[in-house]
Amino acid sequence: MTRQPGDLFEHTFINSYFRGEKGWMKGCYLQIIFVSLSLSLSNSYCFADEKTMESLIQENEDLKRKLMELKRQIRENQNTPGDNQMTPPLVISIKKEGMDKTENNQEGDYLPEQYRGTEQSSKIPKINDPEYDLRSSSRRLIFKEEFDRSAIRGDGEKQIENKDQNGGENNKMKGEAATDKKINDKNKNTNENEEQNQSGSKNDAESKEMSEKKEENKTEEKKEENMFRDNEETVVTPTRTKQLLRNTGSSVTVITEKDIKNGKAPLLLDVLRQAPGLEVTRTQGIGGTTSMFIRGASSAQTLVFVDGVQMNSTTTGAFDFANLTTDNIERIEILRGPQSTLYGSDAMGGVVSIFTKKGQGENKVTLGTEYGMRDTYRESVSVSGGKERFDYSVGGSYLKTHGISAAHSGDENDAYENFTGSARLGWNFMDDGRIDTTVRGSHSDFETDAYLYGVGPVDDPDRRQTTDEVLFSTRVNKTFFDFWTPSVLVSVNDTELKGFDPTDASGEFRIPTRVWRFEHQSDFALLDIDTLTVGYEYEAREGENDGVFDKKTFWNNSVFLQNQIKLFDSLNWTAGLRYDDYSTFGNNLTYRTTVSYNIDEIDTRFHGSWGTGFRAPSINELFFPFYGNPNLGPEKSKGWDFGVEKEILKDTLTLDVTYFENDFTDLITAAIQPDGSFLAENVARAESEGIETSLTYKPFPKLSLTGTYTYTKTEDREKGQQLPRRPRNRATLGVNTRPMEKWNVNVVGVMVRDRIDSDGTEMDNYWTANVSTSYDITKMMTGYIRLENLFDYHYEEVTGFSSLGFTAYGGFEFKF
Incomplete structure (x- = not known):
């Protein structure tokens, strides 16, 4: 038992x-x-x-x-x-x-x-x-x-x-x-x-085992540090190479895709208004001629790129932002100060570089529809995706509005419509090689009014203007031997401006222009602390004005050199020079240096730059009848700035203050001749100085405030007066908050004071407030409301031309 x-x-x-x-x-x-x-x-x-x-x-x-x-x-x-x-x-x-x-x-x-x-x-x-x-x-x-x-x-x-x-x-x-x-x-x-x-x-x-764990922990810490650095904001425009923003000596402002989405604005010019040191003016409502001034420089002295394509007109020298929509745009970098050492002509006041979206991840489709006051509606679509080898991003939109009268004294509405399509295709090859191709086209048609000298704009119900623009660029880059990265860029910008007026011949015109460029750049990583950049550019500019002058062409060959040195993990120094050889006026030499010094112990960064710039005469200044002068030389500038960026509260409150000075010489102006006629000559001089401040405050993860104030003192040395349309005082305030996980609110306020027009008369002081709010109804649908000129402030952004009063829009976005 x-x-x-x-x-x-x-x-x-x-x-x-x-x-x-x-x-x-x-x-x-x-x-x-x-x-x-x-x-x-x-x-x-x-x-x-x-x-x-x-x-x-x-x-x-x-x-x-x-x-x-x-x-x-x-x-x-x-x-x-x-x-x-x-x-x-x-x-x-x-x-x-x-x-x-x-x-x-x-x-x-x-x-x-x-x-x-x-x-x-x-x-x-x-x-x-x-x-x-x-x-x-x-x-x-x-x-x-x-x-x-x-x-x-x-x-x-x-x-x-x-x-x-x-x-x-x-x-x-x-x-x-x-x-x-x-x-x-x-x-x-x-x-x-x-x-x-x-x-x-x-x-x-x-x-x-403990030693191995310590080594593993150190490795993980390094990885986390590298990931943190990778997540830090980087810029490309200041040095033409990827660089941490905190190591940049130049004054630069970055507008991200998130900023664009929060504002819900269909036109890029409304996004740019919040940047410090930058003034945007528009001659009427949507579709009016739009100019931009940086640190007192004119719109023809500011160079604009879209994915490496030069946007400035060959006839006027300036770029009109009126028709540039936010479709498929991912990022904008605004570089202030003379930048001709890397970018050549037209970069006297600064450079605005616009980057379109790169597709990534699973295929995504976004549809948008919007309707607002003045019978305004907009439809948009975008498709994007990307894998290891191939990525793409395609978008398109259609915008139409009955608008307002361009003439402040008029009463007939001037309508506007715009169609824009954009595509960016990318192919990765041989581990670190890449080919990027961008195609962007737009067609705009808007009604405008006649302009009478001495009177200003007046109603003209028959006058209209169209703009057709096609951009193309392809960039190829590949790294060899772990230290040499060559890249090649080919770009073309074809633009045609047409005017129609069956009752007035002065309203009939056709102006086709073309800019095409070939660019080679080689970056050499000589040491961990030294990067050498060498480049060559060939550029050809063409322009024609039917019935006024025949097709004109001039070209330029240039070489540039830049060296970037990083010392002690806190000091970043760059120096460079450029030599240009133009078929019209000969050669020109420019140079530039920048420095950035970080003191991490007190969360402070000092930054500064000094350089020169130039602008080649435009085709109108060279060949327009009774004004053009083929013997013109380039406009020139010298400028410097120095600033301090201080993180007052860690990851919460940051202040940046920058002082700048610019000296413009050999400016092209219409000089009166002995016979009473006008002729373009390099006789004018001007200067500007001022202070740019920006304050960023993020007290909570879901609340951020950004404020800017710019004081700009300009002087036309010949006339002894302020340069036209450059405000002496300009301030902006932006607030973004997310009261709920699905609800976002964005507010932007702009104040402009102390301006004069070209005839010396004072212009309107004004302030506006725009509000946009969005709510994620479902994972696939978002509704939003956008209110412009919230308090219906009446003013003239440009003397004699109307500006939009209070306007409300509402729309939906669908994501698949």
């Missing part, structure tokens, strides 16, 4: 009791150890989650062996002599944390200290003792000691001896016990040495 655990205990207890007092005590003691070890074995599973699997298995195997040994001892004890029989002394080796203890229990002291009482009765450990309590925070197992039973000996035979023989046997057993103790001590020392060796090996392994 199979015995139960209780039967075994009862059997051993009764047999021990009838064999005498000492036999009972020994049996009881062995039984307690047996039960305790059983509890230890069971409890070891209770805390398996706090042990490694290997240590748990090893510990349980040890406990099993000890249980088997104790079972054998219990069975032998059942056959031991009675009261007069002496048993060998019990030697117990106890190991605890921080303590090794061996007790030799002689003369009947068979229990360890914690089990002995005055009557040598058995005890169990106290339940509330933290060393033995299962609920204590130490989580140690009960009876977690190593019992060394090697000193216990039994021959397994029944001995029936008398009391006289017991004495000798006892003496003999005492001698054996002494011998066993020596053996046990020796075994203990051997075990301790082995344990020390094992412990040493274990410590070495743990030390090695």
Whole structure:
């Protein structure tokens, strides 16, 4: 019959009791150890989650062996002599944390200290003792000691001896016990040495493992630091290479895709208005001629690019922002100050570089529809996606409005419509090679009014104007030998401007223009701290005015050189020069240097630049009848700036203050000749100076405020008066907040004061506020409302021309 655990205990207890007092005590003691070890074995599973699997298995195997040994001892004890029989002394080796203890229990002291009482009765450990309590925070197992039973000996035979023989046997057993103790001590020392060796090996392994973990942690920290740096804002325009914005010595403003989306504006000119040091003026409502001034420079002295395509007109020298929509645009970089060293002609006041979207991720489709006051509606669509090798982004839009009268005194509405399509295709090859191709086309048609000298704009219901524009660019770049990255760019800009007026011949015209460029650039990473850029450009400009002058063409060859040096992880210095050779006026040399110094300990950055710029005469200035002069030279400028950027509150409040000066010489103006006619000559001079400030405050993750203020003092040195349409004081305030996860609110305010027109008369001071708010109705649908000129402020942005009053729009976007 199979015995139960209780039967075994009862059997051993009764047999021990009838064999005498000492036999009972020994049996009881062995039984307690047996039960305790059983509890230890069971409890070891209770805390398996706090042990490694290997240590748990090893510990349980040890406990099993000890249980088997104790079972054998219990069975032998059942056959031991009675009261007069002496048993060998019990030697117990106890190991605890921080303590090794061996007790030799002689003369009947068979229990360890914690089990002995005055009557040598058995005890169990106290339940509330933290060393033995299962609920204590130490989580140690009960009876977690190593019992060394090697000193216990039994021959397994029944001995029936008398009391006289017991004495000798006892003496003999005492001698054996002494011998066993020596053996046990020796075994203990051997075990301790082995344990020390094992412990040493274990410590070495743990030390090695800790070192490896430290190295892994350092590697992870470096990766996180690199990821953080990768996530930092970078710019391309200041050096024509990718560079961290905080390391740039030039004054640059970045407008991101997020900024464009928050404003919901369909035209890019409304996005540009918030930038410091920049003034945008429009001659009427949507579709009117739009000019931009940077630091007092004219619109013809500011160079504009779209994906490397030069946008400035070959006939006027300026770029009209009226028809440039926000479709498929991802980023805008506005670079202030003379930039001809890298970009050549027209970059006297600065450079505006516009980048279209690069497709990425899964295929995405976005549809948009909008309707607003003055019977304005807009439809848009965009499709994008990208994989490892190929990416694409395609978009298109149609905008139409009944508009307002261009003439401030008029009452007939001048309508406007615009269709724009854009595509960017990219192909990655040979690991780090890439081909980028951009195609963008637009057609605009808007009604305009006639202009009478001395009167200004007047209503003309039959006059209209169209603009057709096609852009194309392809760039190829590839890195060789890990230090040389050459790139080639080919770009073309074809634009045709037409005028229609069946009742007035002055309103009939056709002006086709073309700019095409070939550009090679090589970047050499000579050292970790040094990057050398060498480039060559060939540019051809063509222009024609039907019935006024025939097709005219001039070209230019140029080379440029720039060196970027980074020292001490805080100082960034660039220096460069450029040589241009024009077919019209000859050669020209420009140069520029910038510096940026970061003091991370006080979260402060100093930045500054000094350079020169020039502008080649336009085709109108060279060849327009009764004005043009083929002997014109280039306009020239020198400028410098110095600024301090301070992070007042970490990642919360940042202030940037920059002082600038520009000196413009050999400016082209209409000089009165002795016969009373006008002729373009390089006789004018002008200067500008001022302060640009910007403040960014982000008190909460879902709230940001951006404020700018620009003071610009300009002077026409010939006339001794302020340059026209350049405000002396200009301020902007932008607020973006997300009160709810699905709700976004964007507010932009603009204030303009102290301007004069070309005839010296004062122009209107004005301020406006635009609000846009959007709500994610579902994951696929977003609704929005846009309010322009919220307080219906009446003003003339350009004297004699109307500006839009309060206007409300609403729309939806669908994403698939």
